[in-house]
Amino acid sequence: MSVTHQQKVYLPLDARTNQYITAEIKVTDALLSQYPDLMSCYRDLSRQVFEAADKHGLRNVHVIANDKLPLVRFHTEAYSLETEHQVLFFYNPKYHEAQNLFARPDYRARKIRFLFLAVGEDIRANSASFHAQVVRLMEELQPKLALEHPIKIRDHQHLTYDLFARAKGNKKTYGYKLRGLPQRYKARQCQLPDDVSALSYVTVTLPLGRRLKQKLLGAEMTHGDYSALYQQLQDRFHSAVTTGAFSRSAMVANGLIPLVRNSKFEQLETNKGVQYLGFDPNASEPQFVAHWQADNLVESAHFMIVAGQEDHSDSGFGRFMNQVEDTLKHFARAIELDGERDDLIVRFHQHISYKR
Numbered sequence: 001m002s003v004t005h006q007q008k009v010y011l012p013l014d015a016r017t018n019q020y021i022t023a024e025i026k027v028t029d030a031l032l033s034q035y036p037d038l039m040s041c042y043r044d045l046s047r048q049v050f051e052a053a054d055k056h057g058l059r060n061v062h063v064i065a066n067d068k069l070p071l072v073r074f075h076t077e078a079y080s081l082e083t084e085h086q087v088l089f090f091y092n093p094k095y096h097e098a099q100n101l102f103a104r105p106d107y108r109a110r111k112i113r114f115l116f117l118a119v120g121e122d123i124r125a126n127s128a129s130f131h132a133q134v135v136r137l138m139e140e141l142q143p144k145l146a147l148e149h150p151i152k153i154r155d156h157q158h159l160t161y162d163l164f165a166r167a168k169g170n171k172k173t174y175g176y177k178l179r180g181l182p183q184r185y186k187a188r189q190c191q192l193p194d195d196v197s198a199l200s201y202v203t204v205t206l207p208l209g210r211r212l213k214q215k216l217l218g219a220e221m222t223h224g225d226y227s228a229l230y231q232q233l234q235d236r237f238h239s240a241v242t243t244g245a246f247s248r249s250a251m252v253a254n255g256l257i258p259l260v261r262n263s264k265f266e267q268l269e270t271n272k273g274v275q276y277l278g279f280d281p282n283a284s285e286p287q288f289v290a291h292w293q294a295d296n297l298v299e300s301a302h303f304m305i306v307a308g309q310e311d312h313s314d315s316g317f318g319r320f321m322n323q324v325e326d327t328l329k330h331f332a333r334a335i336e337l338d339g340e341r342d343d344l345i346v347r348f349h350q351h352i353s354y355k356r
Contacts, residue, residue, distance in 0.1 A: 007313070009321035010173040015161035016074040018093065019118035019127050021134045024152040026111050027065075031146055039105040042112070046101040048141060049114055053099070056137045060096065060117035062089070065103035069274060070115050071257065074160060085273030086257070093119050114138075124157070127181075128188035131155055135356070150355040155181065159348040163204075163328055167339030177316035181352045196354040199262045199281060200317055201248075201306040202324050205345045206233075208253075208301055215336045227294035230301075234290050236334040237303055241288070244327035248279045248306035253292040258302045260349070279306045303331075321348060 025031075035041040046063040053061040062080075064070055068087045075090030078098065082088075087102055097119060103109070118130045138151055159176070162168070182198055185191075206212075208229070216232050234251050241249040252258040256275035263278030275291055292301075305327070311320040325346075332344060 006318060006322055007315040008175040008177055008318045009325070010175050011159065012161045012165040012170050013172040013174050014165075014170065015159050015174070017123040018072055018074055018156075018158040018160070019123050019130060020070075020072045020089075020156050021116045021118075021131060022070065022152075022154045022156075023114040023116075023134065023138050024111050024154070025114075025145060025147055026149045027109050028146075028148050030148055032108075034146065037105070038108055039103065042101060042103040045112065045145075046099075048144065049137075050099045052137045052140055053116075056133050058116055058133055058137065060091065060098050060119050062087075062098070062100045062102065062115040062117075064113040064115060065101070065109045066107055067109050067111065068102065069259075070113060072115075072117060072156070083273060089115070089117065091117060093117070093123055094121065124159075127155075127157060128185045128190035131185065132190045138356075152353065152355050154353045155351065157181070157350045161346055163325065163332070163344040163346050164337075164339035164342065175318075176321075177318050178321060178348065178350075179316035180312050181350050183314075183316075192352065193354045193356065196352050197262045199260065199279075199306070199349075199351045200312070200320075201260045201279075201304055201349050201351075202321070203258065203260075203347045203349065204303040204305075204328060205347075206301045206303065207343065208297070208299060209342075212335065212337070212342075225294055226297050229297075230290075230292040230294070233301055233335065234292070237331050238288055240327050240331035240334060241305060243330060244323055246305050246323075246327065247284075247286045247308060248281070249287075250277050250289040250304040250306075251292070251301065252277070252290075252304070253298050253301035255296060255298045256291070258304060260304055260306060260351075262353075277304065281306065281308045283308075317348075 032041055042065045049063055050061060064087055068085060070087050070089060072089045076092055078091040078096035080087060080089050116134050180198060182192055182196055213229060217229055230253055237251055252275045257273060258275045258277055260277045260279060263280050277289060279287060305324050307317060307320050
């Protein structure tokens, strides 16, 4: 059977798994009226959440009350880093636990995000249980918060690996069916609302190193004008996804962090540090989006392939991922990447969101 028709995808054994859930509440006058000042509100909410988290066995929890967007990545060391627009969390789920509040006493947040990071072993196998724990915690807190609006729950899961792992000698693999989150959760008796929004997609990070730029441009590159570099990357990626028959894809090389959302359900926020990309997995019209600036040379380019309704079978997204890998290898050959020396980091995202 052709690899692109297999229902399982075989990824490197050391593929990294992350899961995190955010629960968002709007900051209202009614909520703030219970406290003498903003910081008292933030601290008391944090105390309630941290105490409830201890009770429910949730060991890596953060409260973000400055309207900054949380971004979560795997790292062997645990630390958080605040930029103007984001809070970046780096951690290893096997080892790292934490509780933190991110807030300013003089800033009234539009909304407060409670961030729950999954910890322990077998993150994917235990993802439904983790989701249920978070929901139970929020159900317990909800009556105490005088909320005028529903809580927005977002569940994010990642599988991250190097497309060239085999070329570097890492030949051990593990087979994944990659079932959709609603189907996987239902099988584990974790009930979701009927109106849950689900989206699955792949992001690829390509470092724009010296060798790659020389291969693509030779002596043609003009300092201050990088349009030829970006246009070649865009054309070759677009050719690869067209050959692979993918209808929803994007390239982002403007220094911003790309975030994919379901355009049918999500109102895309304005955030100067993030490039939001809206796709409807049920739409039939092809959509290709590119964001780059000719005068801005960035360290990395990002590429996205978004799954549609037609890409998910009862078995999962395994066939979709095999087709994605085939397409990415086609793209890698087109830009002459060397699998033994270059990295092409692939991240498979599964995301659901709903209000309760």
